[in-house]
Amino acid sequence: MDSSNFATRPVGLTYKESGVDMEAGDALVERIKPFAKRTLRPGVLAGLGGFGGLFEVPKKYREPVLVSGTDGVGTKLKLAFQLHRHETIGQDLVAMSVNDILAQGAEPLFFLDYFACGKLDVETAATVVNGIATGCELAGCALIGGETAEMPEMYPAGEYDLAGFAVGAVEKSKIIDGHTIAAGDVVIGLASSGIHSNGYSLVRRIIQHAQPDLASRLDGRTLADALMAPTRIYVKPVLALLEKMAINGIAHITGGGLLENIPRMLADSLCAELDHRAWPLPPLFSWLAEHGGVADDEMHRVFNCGIGMVLVVSAASAQAALAQLSAAGETAWCIGTIRARAEGEAQTIVV
Known part of the structure; x- marks a missing residue:
């Protein structure tokens, strides 16, 4: 065999020399397998390792409709990088998608994640995926797959991006789309755990302007802890409530706040x-409004202001709904009512 052509080739041009460490990727897969195993539920036919995750739709559904959602974490990631806090950002990722599909009455079945970085740090990535598994456990869905992409020069050192994808199911006759909401219905607000994962571009601008000590105390915890509190997942208590009574409408209070999500x-x-x-305005939101000089309307349009999910029920069911939610560990209040809308009037009014 003539090897003269090989002899003239430059030395060291390997995938690893180009910035992609396949061994690190393999090591990460082994690290996260136990995390995915924690989330197994009936219906999982094949999880990590294959070209696709397999999931069988539960037989309890007579006419199953699949409901899908996808989202990221946004610029909350920037704060996570700054504070070197990666433990709970995965729960944020899961919450943003499963809370969305819950709004149509769907039970989350499985979740997939996408983790992209310039250079893979196995420890950081494993910490993030562990948080994703925790979120899946809280939502009752299985983590059956995902993708880790190491892309040199695409991301600054030490940074990464996340995306998540949830698929759930709902009985066709039980889809919640708001068509049964009527004047006189009661609006119930479920407490948020904090800012959740929306409005962090404004949050970071306020921090840049105010230059606070993030180790200072706010309402019994550090300001950093308050800012990074993971998004609350409402799946299990709301699905349990649906088994007991009709919920006429559900809104996940994400980007756009109360003013844009309720409509x-x-x-x-x-x-x-x-x-x-x-409902009480949590101290963190008062802090943001004060230090950023943010007007009330802007606060309600950008942030959840203490309400992470809204349910609409009949007036006759409201107190029973509050009692069951409280027994399930949720903090909830009757925060308003549904009425006829005047011509040209906004669809959410905070008085």
Whole structure:
């Protein structure tokens, strides 16, 4: 065999020399297998390792409709990098998708993640995926696959990006789309755990402006802890409530806050009138408003302001709903009512 051509080739041009460490990728897969195993549930036919995750739709559904959602964590990641906090950002990722599909009455079945970085740090990535598994456990869904992409020069050193994908199922006759909401219904607000994963571009601008000590105390914890509190996952208590009573509408309070998310479940003829005195504004939001000089309307449009999910039920069911949610560990309040909407009026009014 003539090897003269090989002799003239440059030395060291390997995938690893180009910045992609396949051994690190393999090591990460082994690290995260136990995390995925924690999330197994009936229906999983094949999980990590194959070209695709396999999941059988539960037989309890007569006419199953699949509901899908995808999201990321946004610039909350920037704060995670700054504070070197990667433990809970995975729960944020899961929450953003499973809470979305819950809004249509769907039970989350499985989740997949996408982790992209410039250079793979196995320890950091494993910490993030462990948080994703925790989120899946809280939502009752299985982590059956994902993708880790090491892309040199695409991301600054020490940074990464995340995306998540959830698939759930709902009985066709039980899809929640808001069509049964009527004037006189009661709006129930479920407490958020903090900022969740929306509005962090403004949060970071306020921090840059105020230059606070992130180790200072706010409402019994450090400011850093308050800012990084993971997004609350509402799946199990809300699905349990659905087994007991009709919920006419559900809104996940994400980007757009109360003002823009509640109208997504309302007919054009209806309006939600909220009483801002019906629930306490958490100290973190007061801190943001004060240090950023943020107007009330802007606060309600950007942040959840203490309400992470909204349910609409009949007036006759409201107290029973509150009691069951409280027994399940949720903090919830009647925060408003549904009424007819006047011409040209906004669909969410905070008074």
